[in-house]
Amino acid sequence: MLGDVWFDDADGQDDSELCRLCRQGDENAFRVIASRYCILLKKNASRYSESADDSDDLLQEGLIALHDAAMTFDENAGAAFRTYAGVCVRNRMISAVRHQQAMKKRSMAAASIEEAENVPSSPESDPLHAVIMSEELEHFYAFLREKLSSSEEKVLDLYLEGLSFEEIAQRLGVSRKSCDNAMQRVRKKLRCLRR
Numbered sequence: 088m089l090g091d092v093w094f095d096d097a098d099g100q101d102d103s104e105l106c107r108l109c110r111q112g113d114e115n116a117f118r119v120i121a122s123r124y125c126i127l128l129k130k131n132a133s134r135y136s137e138s139a140d141d142s143d144d145l146l147q148e149g150l151i152a153l154h155d156a157a158m159t160f161d162e163n164a165g166a167a168f169r170t171y172a173g174v175c176v177r178n179r180m181i182s183a184v185r186h187q188q189a190m191k192k193r194s195m196a197a198a199s200i201e202e203a204e205n206v207p208s209s210p211e212s213d214p215l216h217a218v219i220m221s222e223e224l225e226h227f228y229a230f231l232r233e234k235l236s237s238s239e240e241k242v243l244d245l246y247l248e249g250l251s252f253e254e255i256a257q258r259l260g261v262s263r264k265s266c267d268n269a270m271q272r273v274r275k276k277l278r279c280l281r282r
Contacts, residue, residue, distance in 0.1 A: 102120065102123075117154060127172070141184075234276045236269075238269055243273050
């Protein structure tokens with residue numbers, strides 16, 4: 088865990104030099120960097136966490152990201168180490184939070200599936216019910232074929248596909264008003280079926 092211990096860096100080595108030393112295997116150089124960026128890590132961890140446990144986990148992720156930043160920093164790339172490290176830390180923490188959320192969703196989905204498997208079978212799963220529904224659907228489609236005009240059928244089909252009246256009008260090459268009228272007639276005929 089990253090503590091509040093501040094290592095003596097009174098020698099005034101800058102971040103670039105410390106990163107070079109890190110790449111050469113100098114563990115103390117990274118301790119100095121970690122000490123310098125302790126506040127940055129803690130701020131980001133508290134910003135992205137939902138609880139104290141999450142904050143500790145994110146602090147660890149941030150420390151790993153800071154180490155990666157120290158090992159990959161290129162002083163000739165044009166950005167200061169503070170900027171580069173900040174981006175690396177934020178990205179790693181955000182990625183960790185997203186991963187945690189995805190895992191929670193998966194476990195909730197798995198729990199839902201288990202619950203669904205334990206629910207007694209519904210009438211819809213009864214074979215007799217399926218036959219009756221099939222006959223009712225066939226009756227419904229026969230009614231539609233008999234009662235709806237060709238243009239009404241086309242409008243209804245596209246409407247059931249989720250298209251708006253503007254999209255239906257464009258697809259059929261007619262005005263929005265005629266689509267609206269066709270749909271009104273369809274609704275009226277369907278109301279007759281319910282009686």
